[in-house]
Amino acid sequence: MRKILLTTALVLPLSGFAIAQEADNAAEEAVENTAQATENAAEATADAAGDAADAASDAAGNAADAASDAAGDAADAAGDAADAAGEAADDAADATENAAEDAAASADNAADEAADAADAAGDEAADAMDAETTEADAAETETMEAETMEADTMEADAEAVDAEAAAEDAEEAALEAEMANSDKIAREQSMNELRVDWITGASVTSPDGDSIGDVNDLILDTENGSMIAAIIGVGGFLGIGEKQIAVPWDQLTVNYDAEEITTELTQEEAEAAPEYVFREREAAPAPAPAAGDAGMEGDAAMETAPEADAAMEAETETEAETTQ
Template identity: 65%
Template sequence: MRKILLTTALVLPLSGFAYAQTAEAPAENAADQAAQAAENSADAANDAATDAADAAATAADDAAEAASDAADATGDAAADAADATADAANDAAESADAAADASADAAADAGDAAMEGEAAADADAAEAAALEAEMASSDKIVREQAGNELRVDWITGANVTSPDGTAVGQVRDLIVDTDNGQLIAAIIGVGGFLGIGEKQIAVPLDQLSINYDAEEITTELTVDEAKAAPEYVFRERAAAPAPAPADPAAPAADPAAAPADPAMAPADPAAPADPAAPADPAAPAPAN
């Protein structure tokens, strides 16, 4: 029994020590694990921080490079735009210079043409003035109507009266002597009505009294003598010589040449007669 007690007395302390050691071991292990976990967490945090810093630095570098590239691209575009603007400005300046030169040349040409035109006009004016001075003293023309001279227009169509004031007829035409250029007779229409059925007689011009520029024309013939006088006989009008036949070797007429003077054209036989026009000396006399 004593051995049992002794054994028990020895075993119990040892068991308590072992138990104590056994209890202390898990605590130490937990502390170690906690420390290890803390260390691991610290390492992970350090690694994460390092990774984040590296990522931030990389992003910053990328952003800086992108900004630099953008700045380079913008600068290149701005430079290109500046170059294009400068080229356009140079082209516009060259065009303006060319236009200015063309305008100056045109103005110079216009000035030269104007000077030439003025010189030609001055020469023409001088020539015309010289010709006018020459013609002013030429005997080829008559410059002024004298007091004793009459116009045919005043005489033709004027009424002719007898010495007692009775109407004899009207002056229809005048006869001119081409040898001496003098008027020798007046053709007077006698009888009829409004020129129809009248007889034309010729009265020497020196037998007529023409007063007040043909406002009053009188004859020594009475009305009966005028009616009994023979009718004046007109001669046939001489025809102009026919033009020479065209030379087949001559050049054709220029269609751009000025047309012939219509005043020189022959009268249209189909045109109605002008009652105010003087009678044609070559026309046949109307029947009594």
């Protein structure tokens, strides 16, 4: 084991020296290679610089030639443009002059036409004014004529109204004259004629001055229109239990001026007098029934007939008892 270790210890230094020697050789070789590469690069740079200088010189020469050519071309173009501008200016001047002349001529023509139009318009306006004046005069004349006709019409209407009113007045006067002599009316109250407005409701007194009752109604003769009797309510209190007696008109003394009525009956005789019997009023004729309702109304009349007969019999019996 010790031998191995000793051998290893001897071998390691020797290996290190060999490695170091190899490293130095490699370094020297690298330096030489670098120097050679630097030299080669310098030569290549010098060659490239020479080539670039030659190329720049050639380019500068070519550019100078091109600039000179361009300047010549530009000068030629400027000359041509100057010539064209001069010609255009001359043409423009000629065109402007021609246009001014044309415009002046057009303006003169327009002025002449405007003057002619103004003259025509003035003539038309004058004609229109004359026509308007003529129409206004005609309209005024028509208006005056219409007003005159209207006034005449109104006057005629007024005369017609007056004539109609006069005719009506004459007709009314003729009718009044006719009725003044007509037997259809009574013209004034005679001494023997009485107004009965105050008689109905008036008190009737006996010869002793006692009130026997008030006049409730009057009985007239329909054949000759004479007064038959006065219906007087006798007895009772406030209309209850009152009976109505009829006193012949010739048995009453009527003081028209004093509005007093007296009778020869005493109060006792009036209370003992029988009650007046009124006749039944006849019913007004019924309207003619329609064709469809004739049968129904006939049946209804037949049904109500017995009831009407019974009512009449009962009323007759009542009147008989009262008379007794």
